[in-house]
Amino acid sequence: MPTLVIDDQKVTVDPGTTIIQAAKKLDITIPHYCYHPRLKSVDMCRMCLVEVKDIPKLQTACSTQVRDNMVVFTNNQKVLDARRSVLEFLLINHPLDCPICDKAGECMLQDFYFQFSRHTSKFKEKKQKKHKVVNLGPKIVLDSERCILCARCVRFLKEVVGTEELGIFDRGDHSEIGIYPGRPLENNYQGNLADVCPVGALTAKDFRFACRSWFLCQENSICPGCSTGCNVLVHSSERSYDKTLRRVYRLTPRDNDEVNQSWLCDVGRYGYHFVDDPDRLTAPSLKRGEEYVKVDWDTAFREVAQRLRGIFERYSPSSLGIIPSPQLTNEDLYMVKKFFNETLCITNIDFKLPGWNQGQGDGFLLKADRNPNTMGAELLGLSGIGPQAGEIIEKTRLGEIKALYLVGSDPARYLGEEKIASALSRAQLVVFQGSNYNYACKFAHAILPGATFVEKEGTFTNAQARVQKINQALRPLGESLPDWKIILGLALTMGYYFPYKAAEDIFKDIAREVTGFSGLDYKKVGDKGIKLALSGG
């Protein structure tokens, strides 16, 4: 293994490692633009030039492989001069529009200029005019004047997505990124283009002019869009900065070699809008005649508890049905199971509505199963106890099930409104617990508002059986509560006490009781998750 010296520090790395990777091991960041750890090096931007002892010309750190006894300088005068010069070149034709540029605050050109250059430009000529506000497709806008032609976008579409919709057209200082005639961006990974762009050339329509990046907080989370469980950052603010009421401004991918590398699909990326949608359920409500009345949680719990108990007393546990959703966290689902099944002995519990996992996958990140926690729901035993979810609905229609409790599920989405109307209208009690209004709410006697994935903590188990943590980025909207807390409250009202204060407490019991999870430590799940060791899998 070659050992080399970078800025007077020794480091030993694997053969084939490049200087930029070796420097990273020493926490030395070599500034760069065209280099991206997940794309092939191309040596284009010349920003990463460093001095290698005994080689007269500066070398590109992104592509030069280390050798034993190599001595590298990343910060001497010669290197700093070259860096300053590249920055000056990149800026001569770059518009000074940082005040209105969406990338400001997270722009590599801005950052490196302040870090390494801060020069006064000696450029007195007219700047090169190029195309602005170019629509590349439904999601991305190009400003060619801001572009530094690092070709990351072109290479991302070629090397990662394979669609190759972008190219660099023309040559010299009038080169421009563009699409081929008649071939706009159509792939499911366009959002990544705005991420890989180191400057403000490619911006996402979803985020353009919505908020300055420095007003946003970032929290590690997991995309709830499908069973891949891509690692994401939730960018949010309690205060809304535009005319909408949005608090979540975007999801961006977070590196995880085992799951999504550095990417995120558009279905997942732009699926977050339900969090701040006007159809959010924000207060517990009870049906009084034809009207819904907002009540406090205690009143809601008391009424639901009383009516559930009534049905229990008049019929039997088999007259109750529970349909949870694989959108819920492991902790939420554990509470559903613990209370309704193990405590109240209800066996009509199942999450598998017909077609629940039959979306359209894309062979890369997006899975046909659009639920983040199907594996968790399976492992926690929320299927296979009694009838399947479809039969539960049917039994409700036949009057065998008198009370139906929906936890985050949307049966009309899979079974159609007609079927749901005919079933739910026959039930004596329908409780809907969830974050957003759906068709089933029309028939609910009680509506209990649940928090969304950005408003609570917990874990999902993805299709590879990797347990991954979601963190709370925002306060739950209105009166909404994490689903496990709602069930905890209802249980308490009915006289059952569960000693849980936080999701972590529930996780401890999961680790103690559920096969596959045994021995797991909530803290050790960390930011990258832990893969469960499942027998036979």
Next chain:
Amino acid sequence: MPELVLTKNVGKKDSHTLGIYEQGGGYQALKKALLEMKPEDVIKEVDKSGLRGRGGAGFPAGKKWSFIPKEAPKPKYLTVNADEGEPGTFKDRVIMENDPHMLVEGSIITSYAIGIYQAYIYVRGEYTRSISRLEDAINEAYARGYLGKNILDTGYYLDMAVHPGAGAYICGEETALLESLEGKKGQPRMKPPFPAIVGLFQGPTVINNVETIACVPHIIKNGGEWFNNLGAPGVGGGIKLFPVSGHVKKPGVYELPVGTPLREIIYNYAGGVRGDKKVKAVIPGGSSAPVLKVEEIDVKMDFNSLAAIGSMMGSGAIIVMDEDTDLVKTLRILIKFYAHESCGKCTPCREGTGWMAKIITRIEKGQGESSDLDALLDIANGIRGRTLCPMGDAAAMPVQSFVTKFRGEFEDYIKRG
């Protein structure tokens, strides 16, 4: 004047045809190489000849060939660089138009030496006559059994094709040439891997200039030592074509020993300066070579002597400028060319050439400022040695040399306004 080697058929009627070429001893070297020599002996002979690449970089040809791995999973290729685009350079054209078989024969011998079965000649698109002459020559060579299957009954086979370029200077850079040959946009590749290891269609590839390859049959026929001795005494390296242009009485291509003094070429061969004016400046090796002042024209025209005075032999193209030449205008023309031809792949060349062109244009228009010259030098320094391919240097060197050596003239322009 010594006996001509590369240009001896120039001016003869039908010199481009196979019949005339064979009458003058053509394809004898091929027979010698294929029938009497082992491939490694061919390489040894070329090594001995002191032949250095005639395209500009001057890399020893035999050494370049020895980098090609003997065993490779992908086919090996020979690519002849006939994309003669350096301003002032018009020597390869003379060979291709007048003696295309010399290039074809040289290519076959080179391919045989390296174990190559497919050769391409990438010709500058504007050279329509060169293209048709080469195509005719290749067809004749196929018909005579010098190309194709079982050449000279030895079992060795080779295919050869001409590929016209589409008009970009950058495609003369070897890796951009390969991209273009593969049907892609002509932009240089990152090195390493070098073309000798991963070249055309990922296979090991030798890329040589037309003139370099044209020397090969003569080296094989007469021996490497013979060729080396054709160079000037104490210099060696054979003969070289020097295209001379500018303000001389007899512009043209001169075949002379490597190491002939520049002054001798200008005055003894090119007839001296038009109107018997004084020389002001000479570009010795194609437009990118640093310009020489008149005091420097006693330099010998060989790679080492020119490098020693901070210039370069490049393609050997000599551009002579007399005392009345407006060097500001000259530099503007040169830099506009480089800005126009910059491929745009790497930052310093893409942004820097355009910037320099804008400044020099402004100076020429009388809108120069006193800080402009230092700005030009600073930009050129920012490009030199820091670009992906040598074109950055090619654009920076004229600016550095013109502005440094003739600073007074540029200052006068700025002062006059």
